[in-house]
Amino acid sequence: GDSVTQMEGPVTLSEEAFLTINCTYTATGYPSLFWYVQYPGEGLQLLLKATKADDKGSNKGFEATYRKETTSFHLEKGSVQVSDSAVYFCALSWAGNNRKLIWGLGTSLAVNP
């Protein structure tokens, strides 16, 4: 079945460090891919998305490229800030599964000053 695998956290970085959070997926169709972020005490927010192969989603300095050949959608940011401390969720959805969101377990990021 469809699934999403994320790197285990927690990830701890110093401010201005480079961030990569790995995400790979398995899907029987051609999914859209998403990164959601959950700040402490809040619900999830859509961070970025990509709907087809080679698309790059970007928002707030974060980027992720839809790589069909490696079935990956890794999240990157060139210089993290303390305010980026949150839990990041990778997810997929496609028309064949009724557009249900399939979620990874989440990766916790802590950025120290």
Place this chain on the structure above:
Amino acid sequence: ETGVTQTPRHLVMGMTNKKSLKCEQHLGHNAMYWYKQSAKKPLELMFVYNFKEQTENNSVPSRFSPECPNSSHLFLHLHTLQPEDSALYLCASSQDRGRYEQYFGPGTRLTVT
């Protein structure tokens, strides 16, 4: 109020109590969702409503009873819960069932004693 709101934010209840969680969306959306978020597990979709009609029930125990009186409001009625039901319950909405982007509320942290 903007976005998706949930009340209460925190709830402690005994196994014999009856309580209700409330969700309201101010986005003009037609689809609403209940999710359960537990530590070290993927986000679990519980119920989906589209234009006030329940379109999905993912084998949720009958001690959880959803209600959607209109497209803006969603309730989750709780009775005779178990300690393993303790979790963060998230409400989300989307423009309609066919849209990928979901907007989440901050959640209700439920503790069953």
